[in-house]
Amino acid sequence: MLKVFRDNLKYLSWVLWLVIAVFVLFAFFDFGDVNMLSGARGGSAVAATVGGMEVSYRDFEGRYRRVEDQYRQAYGDQFSRELANQIGLPLQVLNGLIDQRILLSEADRMGLAVTDEELQRNIVAMPELQKDGAFMGQAAYTELLRRNGLTPADFEASQREALLTEKLQSSLVLTAFVAPQEVEAAYREEAETATVRLLKLPASRFAAEVAVDEDALEAFFAEKRESFKLPERRVVDYLLVDPDAFRDAVALTADEVRAYYEEHAADYTSEEQVKARHILLRTGPERTVAQASAELEAVKARVEAGEDFAALAAELSDDPGSKARGGDLGFFARGAMVKPFEDAAFGAELGDLVGPVESSFGVHLIQVQARRPGGLQPLAEVEDGIRALLTSRRTAADAAAKAAELADRLRGSSPDGAALAALADGESAVTRTTTEAFGRDDNVPGIGRATEFTSRAFELEPGAVSEALQVARGWAVLALREIQPPRLPELDEVRAEVTAAYRAARQLEIARERMAAAHATLGAGKTFAEVADELGATPEDAGPFGAGGSVGTLGRAADVARLALTLDEGAISEPLTHDDEVVMFEVTARTRFDRAAYLEQEDSVRERLESERFAELLRSLLARRREELGVTYDPRVFETFGQTPESVS
Secondary structure (H helix, E strand, C coil): CHHHHHHHHHHHHHHHHHHHHCCCCCCCCCCCCCCCHHHHHCCCCEEEEECCEEEEHHHHHHHHHHHHHHHHHHHHHHCCHHHHHHCCHHHHHHHHHHHHHHHHHHHHHCCCCCCHHHHHHHHHCCHHHEECCEECCHHHHHHHHHHCCCCHHHHHHHHHHHHHHHHHHHHHHCCCCCCHHHHHHHHHHHHCEEEEEEEEEEHHHHHHHCCCCHHHHHHHHHHHHHHHCECCEEEEEEEEECHHHHHHHCCCCHHHHHHHHHHCHHHHEECCEEEEEEEEECCECCECHHHHHHHHHHHHHHHHCCCCHHHHHHHHCCCHHHHCCCCEEEEEECCCCCHHHHHHHHCCCCCCEEEEEEECCEEEEEEEEEEECCEECCHHHHHHHHHHHHHHHHHHHHHHHHHHHHHHHHCCCCCCHHHHHHHHCCCCCEEEEECCCECCCCEECCCEECCHHHHHHCCCCCCCECCCEEECCEEEEEEEEEEECCECCCHHHCHHHHHHHHHHHHHHHHHHHHHHHHHHHHCCCCCHHHHHHHHCCCCEEEEEECCCCECHHHCECHHHHHHHCCCCCCCECCCEEECCEEEEEEEEEEECCCHHHHHHHHHHHHHHHHHHHHHHHHHHHHHHHHHHHCEEECHHHHHHHCCCHHHCC
């Protein structure tokens, strides 16, 4: 099931911009138990910025709740908040909003615009705003928006953005041309299939038969020596400044803590929130508002008589999102629910049963379970966190300053290891280390693999010193000690690697010999099954697959697939080497290209390919603009959802 969620998320990742560009008229009620960031940080606080354009926490929360509700309605109890975080749904939604900002900027760059006349035509034609086949009228329109907590200006601005994005989409679609030969090739790849009985002979089966002879090893190394060539490697001396060593020297005053608290009051201010659960009865042709209200009055009486509200919600509610949780909606702030529901919930006392309450969704019975007052958290409640934050910042700054000082003292002196050691002596925060020789792709002990440290080491000239640069354990200053140029090694330097390669090559050679000998016996009258039995291998049925498909447990095996599609049913292939095993197969079924069937499906195949090409163009555009504009995220996004910046795609 997790794979299904992830597959859907892959699809969502490139079309989400269109989903969020089209304004959703009605809010969803599945708010769960999430206390999203907008309430805690202030709705106008910024979750992410791209090229100067901002995504607020309020926008983020609103879109996230809607997308989450779609998942929950599709998967019911199998979907949870923990699973949403695991598959990265919050960050996908945030990235979708960022992409929306980029696309609107791109539309503006291309000179696209939506006129007032276009906007008006679109709105009056919306099915949700029709009555008896015509626009419902300005008064009804304004009232409908008001009941859903919207103003005409907000709604019309969102509609304008949606239409502008559609115009951009239309412009991009025109560039997604697919040639006729591409359409036929794609159809052939899907329509032409083979099913085979596959025989595999792993090279590892013959490990015991390979003896490593020194003469053979030397001959193998002489032949393959170029493949064992050692890349350029470098040795550096470096000074490491540890921020933790400055911690005891940090003495924060009460005034500094209070000043930070007052300057960042928005970070410690939350809106008033209530926690409630509800029972929703939807209305329509089969149930009028009056009927739903009467039913909920009866339910209300049952609760007042002692029945469990949660059990009744699980039994009776028409809200698929909260039904399984006994109607629990979690904590929510003003603006999260439609207006009638919000007014009722915030106007109630703790424990009150409120309702029936009519909204655009139907009729609700609401029970208020808890309240959180809004406003600024007292300094006493957040002081420890502020002190930890300011201490961390101070020690990081002190370490950076010390590293910069060391770099300045070393610059221009062509220092050796002794000079660095002398600087480290007497400095409790500074240590000096000499690395082993390392390549660009090697792990540097204590530093890591593919870091700025490695990049900078390979930029330095002999005798040069780097600027102070940040590493995982603090700040470092590098001095290049030695450059080891690329060279062909002697056998003893790479004996372990050569021996492993020799053994693997000999095992594969033996496997090919055995399979070739077995294949030869087929001409002497043996069946495929008899050959498999003599080899001690169990045939595997694989397929049907096309030219680009997976061949059973081989996975992607283009050479095997291509050969199978050239053979007739009943034919047996020559032995093939695939990765570290040798395979042979018998074709058990074939489906060939049918031109008449192709002509019937040509248009649908073309449309699919054009859609895929458009998606690729869109991905490419967004990736390019993200790099050009630059995207920054509020670190609290990652803290809240238990993810890392590396998980952002």
